[in-house]
Amino acid sequence: MNTEPSILLIVTDQQHIDTISAFGNRHVSTPGLDWLAERGTAFRQSYCTYPLCSPARSSIFTGRMPSETGVFGNGNNVRTAIPNLGQWIARHTDREPAYSGKWHVREPHTAFVPGFDVIASGINCKGQEGDKSVTQSCEDYVRNYDEGKPFFLAAMYTQPHDIGLWTSYNFRNRLGFPYPELLDDLPPLPESFEPTHEEPARYRKRRSGSGPVDQERAEAYWRYYVWGYYRHVEMVDAEIGRLLQAVEDAGGSEDTLIIFTSDHGEGMAEHQFRTKHFLYDAAAKVPLIISWPGVLPEGREETGELVSGLDLFPTICDYWDLPLPENVKGVSLRALLEDGTRLDRKYVAVECHGGSGQAIRSADYKYIAHNDDPVEMLFNMREDPAETRNLAGSTEHADALRTHRGYLKEWLEGLEVAPSVPDKYRWSPSRISV
Amino acid sequence: MPHKGPEPGDRAVDGLLSPRVLAEMGAFSGSPALPAGCDVAGDWSQTYRIWGNSGRFRFQNKDMGYLRIDRRRDGEGLTFQVDHVLVNADGIENTVKAGILCRDDELASPVRWRLETGFTDASRCPRPELSLTLEGSVEDGRVFETCRGSRRELDLSPPFTADWCLVDVVQRWAGQRIEFTLLEGLTKVKAGHHLGSMGAGLAAKLAADGMRPRCVYEIGHAILPRQYWLDDADRVVLMTSNSVMYVLDDEAMQRTEELTVDLIRGGVHYEY
Numbered sequence: 001m002n003t004e005p006s007i008l009l010i011v012t013d014q015q016h017i018d019t020i021s022a023f024g025n026r027h028v029s030t031p032g033l034d035w036l037a038e039r040g041t042a043f044r045q046s047y048c049t050y051p052l053c054s055p056a057r058s059s060i061f062t063g064r065m066p067s068e069t070g071v072f073g074n075g076n077n078v079r080t081a082i083p084n085l086g087q088w089i090a091r092h093t094d095r096e097p098a099y100s101g102k103w104h105v106r107e108p109h110t111a112f113v114p115g116f117d118v119i120a121s122g123i124n125c126k127g128q129e130g131d132k133s134v135t136q137s138c139e140d141y142v143r144n145y146d147e148g149k150p151f152f153l154a155a156m157y158t159q160p161h162d163i164g165l166w167t168s169y170n171f172r173n174r175l176g177f178p179y180p181e182l183l184d185d186l187p188p189l190p191e192s193f194e195p196t197h198e199e200p201a202r203y204r205k206r207r208s209g210s211g212p213v214d215q216e217r218a219e220a221y222w223r224y225y226v227w228g229y230y231r232h233v234e235m236v237d238a239e240i241g242r243l244l245q246a247v248e249d250a251g252g253s254e255d256t257l258i259i260f261t262s263d264h265g266e267g268m269a270e271h272q273f274r275t276k277h278f279l280y281d282a283a284a285k286v287p288l289i290i291s292w293p294g295v296l297p298e299g300r301e302e303t304g305e306l307v308s309g310l311d312l313f314p315t316i317c318d319y320w321d322l323p324l325p326e327n328v329k330g331v332s333l334r335a336l337l338e339d340g341t342r343l344d345r346k347y348v349a350v351e352c353h354g355g356s357g358q359a360i361r362s363a364d365y366k367y368i369a370h371n372d373d374p375v376e377m378l379f380n381m382r383e384d385p386a387e388t389r390n391l392a393g394s395t396e397h398a399d400a401l402r403t404h405r406g407y408l409k410e411w412l413e414g415l416e417v418a419p420s421v422p423d424k425y426r427w428s429p430s431r432i433s434v
Numbered sequence: 435m436p437h438k439g440p441e442p443g444d445r446a447v448d449g450l451l452s453p454r455v456l457a458e459m460g461a462f463s464g465s466p467a468l469p470a471g472c473d474v475a476g477d478w479s480q481t482y483r484i485w486g487n488s489g490r491f492r493f494q495n496k497d498m499g500y501l502r503i504d505r506r507r508d509g510e511g512l513t514f515q516v517d518h519v520l521v522n523a524d525g526i527e528n529t530v531k532a533g534i535l536c537r538d539d540e541l542a543s544p545v546r547w548r549l550e551t552g553f554t555d556a557s558r559c560p561r562p563e564l565s566l567t568l569e570g571s572v573e574d575g576r577v578f579e580t581c582r583g584s585r586r587e588l589d590l591s592p593p594f595t596a597d598w599c600l601v602d603v604v605q606r607w608a609g610q611r612i613e614f615t616l617l618e619g620l621t622k623v624k625a626g627h628h629l630g631s632m633g634a635g636l637a638a639k640l641a642a643d644g645m646r647p648r649c650v651y652e653i654g655h656a657i658l659p660r661q662y663w664l665d666d667a668d669r670v671v672l673m674t675s676n677s678v679m680y681v682l683d684d685e686a687m688q689r690t691e692e693l694t695v696d697l698i699r700g701g702v703h704y705e706y
Binding site: 029107108109110111112118119120121122123124125126128129130132133135136137139140141143144145162165166167168169170172173174175176178179180181182228231232234235237238239241242249250251 | 446447448449450451484486487488489490494498499520521522523524525526528530551552553555556561563564565566581582584586618619621622623624630632633636639640651653655656657658659661675676677678
């Protein structure tokens with residue numbers, strides 16, 4: 001066993017946290033991720049930094065919040081003062097990190113990712129085909145790898161993001177269901193399907209007009225959407241399963257730290273939302289599994305500790321004994337992984353809408369606020385994990401509301417917001433009423 | 435690189451990616467002429483252009499590569515020679531070549547196969563460190579795979595077939611109930627698949643003008659429903675699955691060559 005492991009980072013695109021059959025979802029079958037879960041630690045309170053591709057990815061690769069990297073929406077570059085993981089590894093080691101698949105900070109797919117050797121670039125918005133190349137290139141890479149030193153390989157899948165195209169062909173299809181045999185076997189709608197509480201205006205606006213055209217059978221179409229989403233997840237799971245098998249066959253599983261996550265989640269009909277770019281858990285939470293068989297505990301489910309996409313960069317640096325760049329916001333998960341040492345963390349934060357929307361998730365509550373809307377949302381996440389009862393106006397929870405406003409203020413004061421972030425997205429922390 | 439969104443007037447598809455819609459887009463023009471001697475029960479060669487749609491009639495429709503299948507029937511069974519090329523962003527080419535010996539049965543059940551994979555870089559130079567040869571075989575009902583001296587048993591048992599053989603299966607399918615496990619790309623095991631016939635009424639609405647409205651669909655684990663459209667000679671002329679289309683096109687290899695050259699030159703940009 002190497003004292004420093006090879007590192008395989010696997011990232012899917014737009015995968016809801018509850019889409020792994022090992023954790024009880026009987027409507028989807030994910031033998032690949034189930035296999036990984038049996039051999040690692042699954043974090044069940046894992047959040048992205050921003051439920052949108054480019055911003056979330058900028059955090060995974062820098063350990064900084066999107067408002068700091070300057071990637072406050074899709075299609076922005078990370079500001080040059082902040083190194084990405086590939087550049088950081090190349091600067092501090094003699095290893096050449098390899099990259100396959102979707103990048104999207106800024107170009108979605110490119111052969112030229114700063115700091116990395118791109119072995120395959122994937123095909124934009126066509127994970128159905130492009131992900132085959134991601135797996136093939138990574139399998140070829142790990143089976144042929146013979147450099148005598150640990151590798152870093154990022155396998156960046158596009159699925160299940162293609163669900164964004166599903167509605168084009170199915171939500172507005174006036175010819176009815178093409179496969180009537182499926183109708184009896186569609187998954188149920190989520191508990192939070194019907195909107196029940198006061199929300200910011202942009203949430204109501206987003207929901208309006210985004211559903212199926214056949215209003216009489218809208219629920220069936222939504223259920224068909226979720227059914228289709230699960231098939232997308234299974235597609236990428238099959239790719240991941242093949243890659244994991246290749247690592248095992250190549251004799252590398254006990255020398256390889258495997259980190260699996262997604263850039264952000266997916267609405268999956270919760271609150272009648274689909275895709276992403278809102279702050280409910282459906283989009284803000286992401287699966288995270290970390291495995292190093294024979295070294296780290298296996299088959300473990302971490303249900304209490306709040307973790308973030310910010311934490312991957314420092315965790316990887318920790319395992320390779322690299323220094324951290326200045327102002328990294330995440331923390332290493334190494335001690336938590338190895339012996340269960342708890343993190344000294346009161347909350348994690350999630351941004352949205354350029355940073356004008358902010359969520360603070362603590363152990364008990366989740367608080368959501370926008371700098372351009374008076375409606376706040378507060379959910380008791382122990383009693384109401386589906387986020388169906390907004391407690392922000394409840395006198396009984398006034399203390400919790402004040403506490404979480406305070407957390408938000410504290411968090412914002414610690415951010416080094418990039419100069420490129422427009423004024424309309426910026427907060428004035430001093431004006432937050434605590 | 436300026437962001438390019440849909441042009442004004444570019445319509446949303448708002449329905450299945452059907453032969454009728456694809457014909458309207460200009461992406462499908464019916465069945466190519468039948469080559470002399472072509473017999474779906476005997477020897478044939480079919481080349482498909484791989485093409486993707488992004489939910490609109492014009493925006494971001496694009497070629498992605500080609501798939502060529504040569505099928506021969508001889509005393510040993512059925513043999514398939516497969517060339518599959520996917521062109522990644524910036525012209526990186528992923529090539530897959532496969533030779534598959536199959537039983538001459540309704541599933542064209544694979545017996546023995548060999549797979550060679552490779553990649554080029556963005557200047558089209560082969561990358562030897564990204565090439566691989568893999569062999570597989572069925573022995574006493576158990577399926578084994580060998581790669582770089584490592585041999586293991588797959589979690590797979592008959593009946594199964596490969597996606598590349600499935601084109602042949604569909605062309606010969608008589609409508610009987612058929613269930614199988616899919617060995618996609620000869621590497622990924624996807625269980626619980628079956629074929630079905632699309633209802634005649636719906637097929638007639640989705641078929642292009644003058645086209646035989648015969649559509650076979652495939653549903654199963656880890657795929658989106660696939661539709662196979664057949665012509666009068668029982669050839670699969672079109673396969674669609676959500677946003678992706680494989681269409682019979684004798685010029686598919688040339689198109690792929692042009693696509694690769696364009697991408698390497700930086701002449702094609704896709705943003706999202």
